Amino acid sequence: MTSSPAGTPQKISAGFDGIDVDALRRTVHVSFDTTVGQLKDLVRLPGIAWPSFDPAPLDRSADAVAELVRAAGIEDVRILRCNKEDGTPGGPAVVARRAAAEGKPTILLYAHHDVQPTGDLALWETEPFSAVERDGRLYGRGAADDKAGIMAHIAAYAAVTEVLADELGLGVTFFFEGEEEAGSPTFRTFLETHRELLRADVIVVADSSNWKVGIPALTTSLRGLVDGTIEVQVLEHAVHSGMFGGAVLDAPTLLSRLIATLHDDDGNVAVKGLVSRDDVSVDLTEAEYRADASVLDGVRLAGSGTIASRLWTKPALSIIGFDAPAVDVASNTLLPRARAKFSMRLAPGQDPADAMEAVRNHVESNAPFGAKVVFTPGESGNSFLTDTGSTAAGMAMWALGEAWGVPAVEMGIGGSIPFIADLTEVYPDVQILVTGVEDPDSRAHSANESLHLEDFRNAVVAEALLLARLNREGLA
Template sequence: MTSTPAATPHNSGNQQASGSAGAVDAQGLRSAIDRSFGATLVQLGELVAVPGIAWPSFDPAPLERSAQAVADLLRNAGVDDVQILRSDKADGTPGGPAVVARRKAADGKPTILLYAHHDVQPPGDPALWKTEPFAAVEKDGRLYGRGAADDKAGIMAHVAAYSAVAEVLGQELGLGVTFFFEGEEEAGSPTFRSFLEAHRELLRADVIVVADSSNWKVGVPALTTSLRGLVDGTFEVRVLDHAVHSGMYGGPVLDAPTLLSRLIATLHDAEGNVAIPGLLSSDDVSVDLTEAEYRADASVLDGVRLAGSGTIASRLWTKPALSIIGIDAPSVDVASNTLLPRARAKFSLRLAPGQVPSEAMEAVRQHVEANAPFGATVVFTPGESGSSFLTDTSSKAASLALWALGEAWGVPAVEMGIGGSIPFIADLTEIYPDVQILVTGVEDPDSRAHSANESLHIEDFRNAVVAEALLLARLNAEGLG
């Protein structure tokens, strides 16, 4: 495994040491990508126009149309073996439609699996958008629209790179290529594990490229070498058997929202560090973000002091981060003069690489129960969990990927951590323990995935297509030996 999940510039000389690139027609690949790039953007715009959302509260019909549109793209790219598949959820309802397509490997050639997802986040408040969420709009070198970056651009990067390699190499292309475009990632991938188990051989590969991350910044590519893990759940504070009049009974007992607030306040220390005992934490990073960069990227308001201690990169990548993402209590508009008997909060805890999720969940439970304010009853309910990830940067695939990224952008690639989590990667590593996993992406710090005005930097997208085409060509020429 990599010795530190930090962001480190990859030395361009070491990139060349990964092997000779002489057998790869880099200029031919660039030319093929450039010739079709306008069409690639049009196809991306057509995908953006389909509001495929996998959440149960949304109409499933657009999600089905999204899967069909992606399947048609693959067929038009010359891939014959294309299927739309799904697994059932635990309650028996069908999961989101996944698109799987394959080009089998020639004898002695490896197989690469190219992953992305075609479902998207809900658009949220339309008033916050400067353009229509489900219409691709090009402005100032960026393409705006829900899914333009996360992750329909990942799909188009895979398809466009493969098309260019197939065009340039022709009959010399023996690399096996499997496309796996999930249809429920933004809903938490509820059937991902069962889908892998049901289609274990169909999806088996030597290398997996997960195109669902970000680059270091506009103009600087990155390979994501670490991801934080994740646990979430709820805790509820109960103080009364039923609600009572705040004037008649207020004073001797504090209401549940007040006590919930006091409990939430124990989750962090005075500096804003997570204050739950037993959680792993590290400050071992070699390249850092500046405070100005972080404030700009995260849209921090003037006057707001940053939380935590240590470098900003470590606070993002190698330390735990806990957020309260929901509270159940009456809204202000319908509030009455009542002492509320109970209130509930949902937490989301990002875990440092190496942290065992079950141990982190137990640490949260013990903390909230031990810090029950004023003797209130605290009911803890665990939720979802996912493991962290570290790339083996000594692998042949990682070495080739770093070389390809540097060649495509013309600057050395960065090995960086990501504060977010991709829990299904743990499933991939368990089902395929010998696979080499590469986490790449088309986003940049201003892509605003999941937020209003999501966008894609168009030239970085072009570079991402070039980088993947170079990677495919090198794997075809050299294999993994």
């Protein structure tokens, strides 16, 4: 069931025989201060999986997560890793498993314990790894993305084991990755190496967002991704801009002209052959989007159709890097070549290989002034669509609504989680749910990342309810 975010949410109460909702809620609430304290301890560990960072804090992060899982009552806890293609070790993943009783399904609970680098420290209002609580939010790198996802899984499991005791026959596997923010370079190898250990009937990926503070959401679609570089070559070498300027345009100017062809006058992606739809069930107002994205006054929004479709079900192309001399060291020369990196989000249903070829065809056929264009494809990732009619999705929508007290929203996310495609390929029959603890102001990957603590509490309750119902009813 969906609700219009513009309307006033109504309290709902839909219990099920045999599920003590009040007991689960009460158990989560009683232990919540402890849960937040454990989350703060995790936030203080600067585990970054990028090769340029010291791996020791990442190893300590894995050890700390493993201890929390053991404390929740699971004995079979392992720290595992696979090697990258170059032979260097991947990030440490924590895997723990409680076997299912006869006839009961198994649910795999995924999150990641590695985090993004801090970026410019001058932009932070608190120390990134100090876990500061202020005005109902917890600030710190990884507080929302995604150490709160880990704690939501662990705290929900602890509540269910306490309330259900011997009645709990559900199989539960924790899979806490240690290299997601570095692009999950060993994820597919890890799945194939540990295929049976990670096999499950339902997978919950707690690495997304809710609609807004106070309104939960199940993420039902994610955009795919392709990226690459576009280089324009004009001269064999740089020449004096006074002696030769006027009869030939420099490479940065021609690259800028080429980049300008990637969008039409309204800001829609102008690359032919891309999937694009405008069929979302809920929408953002322009004011909401401007506030969430911190758009400056006077800047006109780009694209056409609903704002939500522009974010979820249409392509979006950005230039995220540009090679040119810095202004402070620029000389009076005509530059012979310039290069830009593009990143394009793909609508659900778009084949990444087709999208990459579409961009190649576009830039090569729009070479300005006959300049040489060199297109180099980069990474790609598939989109994702949830089967909203699945048993697990129905249970999740009920659990979210029950925990928050308002109907949950089915929403898309403009971002990408490429490894979900690996999960669906390795486990084609699994039911995948994408949930999360973030909200539009969590600022994941940015300075001043934060977590709304009341929504976090509700997320724990929701997952406990999902586990309890799945334990009782199974997937029949």
